Amino acid sequence: MKTNAKAMGLGCCPCCHKVVKMQAETQQCPRCHRSFSVRKINSLSHTFAWTIAALVMLVPANLYPMMIYYTLGQPEASTILEGIATFIQFGMYPVAIVIFIASFVVPLAKIIGLFILMYHAKRASKLTVKQQGQLYHIVEFLGPWSMLDVFVVAIMAAVVNLGFLSSIEAAKGITYFGLMVVFTMLAAESFDARLLWDAQDQKPKTDDSQSQLNEAKSR
């Protein structure tokens, strides 16, 4: 069996990566003085809570308009998907693809990815543990990039401000979208990837005990 720090009674400081012998459930790192435990405490419940919060925010973020565009005093509100549709109409495919991926596919994929990870931290699965680790890495990496839409609206609202002629204002949806991105980032942060490997290590044991039980029954 692969050597695992938890099984050896060792812990690795999440901040400075010093390897320490764990004397208590939670202890202070002798090098950087940060208190930590072998696994993030209540990691799964925290991740679950933040993911649910993000999922709740995803609905108003897509239903409410992101920004209102005034031309000659005429307001025109557009949601994320409507905005993308406009780009496609004008034939601006590269921007349409960037925005579609950054503000629709990625947030949804992150939330689904987090649910998959939480499911696999509980039980072993078809995906190899290395693939799960990569999935976590992707979810973590994508975190800040979803903020793109919030920044675009902030810049557009400040720059396109030509009075009556044309101006852009932020709209309700942007608040929910921003909060959703922050919540998914917090969810990824509170998830402890090592739980995936713990679940993997437990799997062969339970299989063995079950096969032993079956053998006992057959006898």
Place this chain on the structure above:
Amino acid sequence: MAKPAASLNNIVVCRRCDAVLSKPKIEPGQKATCPGCSALLYELKKNPMERTMAVSLAGLLLFFPAILLPMIGVSAAGTHNEASLIDCIIILLNTDYHIVAFIVFLFTIAIPIVHLLAAFYIAVAVHFNKISQSLLVFFRSYHVLDSWTMLHVFFLGVVVSIYKIVDLAELTVGGGLMSFVLLLICSTLVSVTLDHHYVWEKMEQALED
């Protein structure tokens, strides 16, 4: 099972999969990765402190023009308007989007500035061997803030906005955008040059005496 404390310095634990590995010997400029899950274990960098000092100081100086000078502007039918990073936040505040204004301020100004300041202070202190307990707080906060800086995302936001505006009206590019690009390069270089492993080892040695 119980090992003497000295041998703990010769092993390294992977943060992603929790595997215990013997510490590989690497030269400056090389990286050590976990054989199980291919996560980065640690790396040694060349002249980490001098480079970090230079790059973070440049970044801090660039912060002022990057925030205050106008980034992009539009003009159509005789009217002209341009906006800087700080204008974006002020307009969001004026239109009562306090949460969004706070998010933009936090991720594009507050966190990057603290991040750069922490890197600069650490580099100076470690280089001149003036290590004190307060440095621990700075380096810990540097680690926490590492994943929350969004200058690169804001830059992509500027690019997308330019693409959108070009269609609507005439576009002008201000000095703010130039400074912002340079700031982005500096802040990226800081995370490339700052050697965590080196700093922690130095601090451990200094604070033990």
